[in-house]
Amino acid sequence: MGEISGGPLELELLPAKHGDAILLTWGSLTERHHLLIDGGPASAYSKVSARLGEVASNGLDLLVLTHIDADHIEGTLLLTNDAGLNIRIGEYWFNGPAQIAPKLGVAQGEMLAALIGARGIPLNAASGKAAICAPDTGSRPVHRLPGGLTITVLGPDRGSLSKLSAEWLNSLQDGGLMFGSEEQALEALRGRTKLNPAKTFLSGGKGPPSVPDLLQKPSPNDTSTPNRSSIVLLVEYAGNTVLLPGDATPLALLTGVQRLLAERSLERLDLTAFKLPHHGSTRNLTKELLQLLPADNYLFSSDGGKFGHPDDAGVAKCLAYGKPGSALVFNYRNPRTLRWQDEDVLGPRGNRALYPVTGAEGVVLSLTAQEQEE
Numbered sequence: 001m002g003e004i005s006g007g008p009l010e011l012e013l014l015p016a017k018h019g020d021a022i023l024l025t026w027g028s029l030t031e032r033h034h035l036l037i038d039g040g041p042a043s044a045y046s047k048v049s050a051r052l053g054e055v056a057s058n059g060l061d062l063l064v065l066t067h068i069d070a071d072h073i074e075g076t077l078l079l080t081n082d083a084g085l086n087i088r089i090g091e092y093w094f095n096g097p098a099q100i101a102p103k104l105g106v107a108q109g110e111m112l113a114a115l116i117g118a119r120g121i122p123l124n125a126a127s128g129k130a131a132i133c134a135p136d137t138g139s140r141p142v143h144r145l146p147g148g149l150t151i152t153v154l155g156p157d158r159g160s161l162s163k164l165s166a167e168w169l170n171s172l173q174d175g176g177l178m179f180g181s182e183e184q185a186l187e188a189l190r191g192r193t194k195l196n197p198a199k200t201f202l203s204g205g206k207g208p209p210s211v212p213d214l215l216q217k218p219s220p221n222d223t224s225t226p227n228r229s230s231i232v233l234l235v236e237y238a239g240n241t242v243l244l245p246g247d248a249t250p251l252a253l254l255t256g257v258q259r260l261l262a263e264r265s266l267e268r269l270d271l272t273a274f275k276l277p278h279h280g281s282t283r284n285l286t287k288e289l290l291q292l293l294p295a296d297n298y299l300f301s302s303d304g305g306k307f308g309h310p311d312d313a314g315v316a317k318c319l320a321y322g323k324p325g326s327a328l329v330f331n332y333r334n335p336r337t338l339r340w341q342d343e344d345v346l347g348p349r350g351n352r353a354l355y356p357v358t359g360a361e362g363v364v365l366s367l368t369a370q371e372q373e374e
Helices: 042-055 070-080 107-119 158-175 182-191 211-215 250-264 287-292 312-321 335-341
Strands: 010-013 022-027 032-037 062-064 142-144 150-152 233-237 240-244 271-275 295-300 327-330 352-354
Touching: 022 042, 042 070, 062 070, 070 107, 107 182, 211 312, 250 287, 287 312, 312 327, 327 335, 335 352
Parallel strands: 032 062, 240 271, 271 295, 295 327, 327 352
Antiparallel strands: 010 022, 022 032, 142 150, 233 240
């Protein structure tokens, strides 16, 4: 069963409110090892993480997520994404989309799998990246961890995993939560405010966003048929010009803008306000569009709750290619939007960020009458 290193085995039920967060500590008195089973709900994370920082600052040998219920996975997501706490995770045991069935996973499960991959943490290495489960026949393998701890997996069996895969698929389809790529899952995670610690390993996690770095990210244009068919409105009043393009794709919007410019014999269309298409998605913004449509105010309408909009790269494009001195106007205050209030992030072009008053949602932009050319 392996040599015991001489120290006590400690089992601690962390203060995880209505969920589970169980810490096992073992090994010699000079070299302690740690195993965390589940992370509790998001509402308990502050106390769970504080305790982990006290007793497991040297890292976790193994982190096991038993299943994907919120009171087990939310804290696990936060811990894995917490660049401020920055606890080393030697290996993960988690039956995610790749272990259950190709391209399946309940939303938070897919987010966690994408996050584990993005951080390069070994996933289910003990089982050759396959599912952590009990074999159908024969003896159960014994897994040995450093310091003398052994683990034998008693469940789930493969039949339970097979049934889970079908239920997951139905949940995803019913909720519109299927992600086509790891990046989409990470974008969705970035948009879940309660699942993001103050400092994350994702964009901006090791410091404020870098506009030059964000501009290097590939962002294929949106070609969605529903988005392409969005009603696009240009509103003009008292010298103010406001563009409201719905979720228009770049090609559809560019076609309409170029036609209008030709009709009015203009090289560009100066705007008082530009509500960014598709909530500020980088896939709906191009350098050409932003240069043809310089605006005093760039409006971002999204709390980021489902698809993680506005994209950091979309905001970066407005700062790099939009009108100098313009305002970024957000209708929600949350970690995703507040990161843009830093003058060092906004850059040297005189841009600024505007938000709702503290405690409020939604923002009012008062556009005064503008002098018009004769």
